[in-house]
Amino acid sequence: MAKASQRAPVLGPAFIRLLARFNDEGTSPAAPAVPERLAQWFDWNRAITLSKALDNPPPAPEPGPDYDDAQDAECARVHAKLIDAIQADIELAPPRNAAPADAELPPGFAPYRQHYLNQQRAMQTASGRLRGRLRDMLARQSAAKARLAEVDAVMEATLSPREHTLLSHVPVLLGLHYQRLYDTAAHDPVDAPASEPPAAPTGPWLATFRQDLRIALLAELDVRFHPINGLLAALRTR
Incomplete structure (x- = not known):
């Protein structure tokens, strides 16, 4: 009798649980405590900068537009535009000027990898621009909110490089997920590709992968x- 899986459930946001499923490496070691994790992300220079943001008077805000309902509408518009791009058809032509590493990718995966990278760049650019504009508006509302805006600026400068490094691994995990689905289909009499693999793999498994890719992008957008x-x-708080 086959043994039941002993894999421990992964706790955390939907994006983390999804990536754990793509990784599929079995039981993970116990997670370190929160202070230990923070110690890995904050060196002493960043800690001093954060302490100054918390303790010192915030700098005088620069002149600019004040917050109004139009800012909510703009954020919603940008968010909807990014969702539309994620849900749009994926360009399956091989990427131009493909990196040498692309030769090591699973058959047919390169366009999906490029699509994910393109959407990541779009999300990073749009969210960074909105965050900076909203932070400037927050600093103009009150001294207390100006302090909050400065803390957010420090947190962004501290965590964004780490976030970028971690999120750059998502296409790698998607490649592993793609390969597993492809290999499973190859051993299925119904889904198995022809003896001569087509230039672009097809089959029900590919629809599953494409849906998983979009789910991953939507979860990353939420983060x-x-x-x-x-x-x-x-x-909005007065």
């Missing part, structure tokens, strides 16, 4: 908009 939603909530 990238968490700070923006927090700033909007602070701006």
Whole structure:
């Protein structure tokens, strides 16, 4: 009798649980405590900068537009535009000027990898621009909110490089997920590709992968908009 899987459930946001499923490496070691994790992300220079943001008077805000309902509408518009791009058809032509590493990718995966990278860049650019604008507006509302805006700026400068490094691994995990689905289909009499593999793999498994790719992008978009939603909530509070 086959033994039941002993894999421990992964706790955390939907994006983390999804990536754990793509990784599929079995039981993971116990997670370190929160202080230990923070110690890995904050060196002493960043800790001093954060302490100054918390303890010192915030700098005088620069002149600019004040917050109004139009800012909520703009954030919603950008968010919807990013969702539309994620849900759009994926260009399956091989990427131009493909990197040498692309030769090591699973058959047919390169266009999906490029699509994910393109959407990541779009999300990073759009969310960064919105976050900076909302932070400037927050600093103009009151001294207390100016302090909050400065803390958010320090947190962004501290965590964004780490976030970028971690999120750059998502296409790698998607490649492993793609390969597993492809290999499983190859051993299935119904889904198995022809003896001569087509230039672009096809089959029900590919529809599953494409849906998983979009789910991953939507979950990542949700993560990238968490700070923006927090700033909007602070701006609405009088």
